[in-house]
Amino acid sequence: MKTFASPAAKQRFLMLCLLGAVLFTAIGIGLGMLWMGYRYPMVGEPTFQQFTVSYNKIMNDYLEGADPKKLLNGAAEGMVASLGDPYSRYLAEEKGNAYTESYEGQIYGIGAELREEEGQFVISGLTKGAPAERGGLLPGDAIVKVDGQSLSGKTFQNLLGLVRGEEGTSVSLQIHRPGQAEPIELTLKREAIPIHTVTSELLEGGIGHVTITRFAEKTAEEFEAALKELQAKEPLKGLLLDMRSNPGGLLQPTIHIANTLIPKGKVILNVVYKNERRTVTYKSQQTKEWTIPVAVLVNGQSASASEVLTAALKESAGASVIGEKTYGKGVVQAFNQFKDGSVLSLTEAQWKTPAGTWINKQGVAPDYAVELPAYTKLRPLAIGTELKVGSYGEDVKTLQTMLEELGYGPAGRDGLFDEQTAEAIRGFQTAEKLEATGAFNDKTGYQLLERLREKLKKEDSQLLKGLEVLKQR
Incomplete structure (x- = not known):
């Protein structure tokens, strides 16, 4: 004390x-x-x-x-938007989860492909063995309600948010089936639905045509599986790698595919960080020599990771590039996901090709510049567009060109929907077993696009040039 x-x-x-x-x-x-x-x-x-x-x-x-959470998320979104960088963004909660899910190998849903038509959401395709197919849904069915909620006025994103959910949970659908007066009610359990980013086919002369739509978590595995499947049919004499309109995605699967096709030790790309304080060089870790000639198809919408692989194959593996100059996205984003699902995707570096060329806003130039037929550049007609006798403008001009390309012409005065245009549409609608109204609507537009896609398969000038180049090699 x-x-x-x-x-x-x-x-x-x-x-x-x-x-x-x-x-x-x-x-x-x-x-x-x-x-x-x-x-x-x-x-x-x-x-x-x-x-x-x-x-x-x-x-x-x-x-x-x-709501304080909404205020702070809005502030974060605005902060990133103020950078003026089109590739950096802050995605709050559900949007962040949707962003990361898009790169994963699967989503949780019912396995139905949908399109918007006449204000309805119509099933255009079904994943084999998925809940939608097992439950009895058919292409052409229209989803009217989800869990009792009407889809009237809902957007496509609204619909996806309602149909997708946690694995094992149930979703109730009300379906309108053409030719049936009464709606169909059914309940399905959500399951893991694989997201496929690679497709393949064997073309004439032993040429393997492999299409990569984007680079997601399992793209490299799908690529390897596609090669094995093609080579099991017959020994490949050439590989036509199609990355047209591929927007890019994850770098790691891109590097993995490059390791398969590019000689060991050759540079794939150089990633250069802020103020050049750090440069990471990726070199091929090839374990088995690849001796099959490679040609790459690209266009103006081939971007990011697809440009990485294109440039690497061109400069380090001697592959031929065919098509159009690529988009020119040579910057790299890293993303952080927070506990609530929100994502910060931030541009942190840019990259150079093996030869040391900066790609951003420059793109990769093709060895063989080839354009697709002019009709592939037609401006698409928006969902909900309705055209009839008396309509005029660019939409009518586009419609007339589509009809004439498919052999339903002449289709009237340029840009004016007249009786001759209506007659051309009626001819197409009759051939497609549609209601022959002589007016344009979503159903007619969908069928027009399907027939133009089929036409392009036969007239794909870039693919045909790729086959020619590979056969010469």
């Missing part, structure tokens, strides 16, 4: 204790502020006070009330 010689000594001691407490508190606050400034540098920005005042003002005084 402490004793004091006099009341004055006791008072001095208490004063010293008080001053010590104040001093330690001040030091603690100072250190705390330093730590906060280090941990959260935005706190030190003068405009952060404006943000805080605005947040408090909204929460306290906004007439309709506000």
Whole structure:
């Protein structure tokens, strides 16, 4: 126990204790502020006070009330958007989950492909063995309600959000089937539905045609499986790698495919980070020599990872590139996913080809510049477009060109929907077993696109050039 010689000594001691407490508190606050400034540098920005005042003002005084989570997510979205970078973005919660799921090898749903037609969502295809097929759904069925919710006025994204969900959970559908007056009610359990990014076919002369639509988690595995399947049919004499309109995706499966096709030790790409403080060079780790000639098909929508692989094959493996100059996305994004599912996707680096060329806004030039037939560049007619006698403009001109390309012409005066246009449409509708109204609607538009796709398969000038190049090699 402490004793004091006099009341004055006791008072001095208490004063010293008080001053010590104040001093330690001040030091603690100072250190705390330093730590906060280090941990959260935005706190030190003068405009952060404006943000805080605005947040408090909204929460306290906004007439309709506000959700703090939405406010902060909106602030994060705006912060990233202020960078002016088209590839950097902040995706809140469900949007972030949807972003990461798009790169995974599967989604959880019922396994039905859908299209929007006449204000309805119509099934255009079914995944074999998936819940939708097992449950008795058929192409042409229209989904009217999901879990009791009408789809009237809903967007395609709204529909996907309703149909997809956790594995093993149930979803109830109300279906309208053409020719049946009464709706069909059924309940399906959601399952893992594989997302396929690679398709293949064996063309004449032993040429393997492999199409990669994007680079997702399992793309490299699908690519290897496609090669094995093709080589099991007959020894390949050439590989035609089709990456037209491939928007890119994940880098790792891209590198894995490059390891298969590019000689061991050859450079695939160089990734250069901010201020060139770090450069990562990827070289082929090929384990088995690839001796089959390769040609690559690309177009102006081939971007990012598809450009990485195209440039690497061209410069490090001697592959021929055919088609059009690629898009020119030579920057690299890294994404962080937070606990609530939100994602920050941020541009952190750019890349150079094996020869040291920057690709961003430049693209990869083809060795053989080949354009597709002119009708492939027609502007698509928007869903919900209705055209009839008396209509005029660019949509009518597009429609007339489509009809004439398919042999239903002449289709009337250029850009004016006249009786001759109506007669051409009636001829097409009759041939397609559609109601011959002589007017354009979604059903007619869908069938027109299907027939043009079939026509392109026979007249694909880029693919034909690829076959020619490979046969010469």
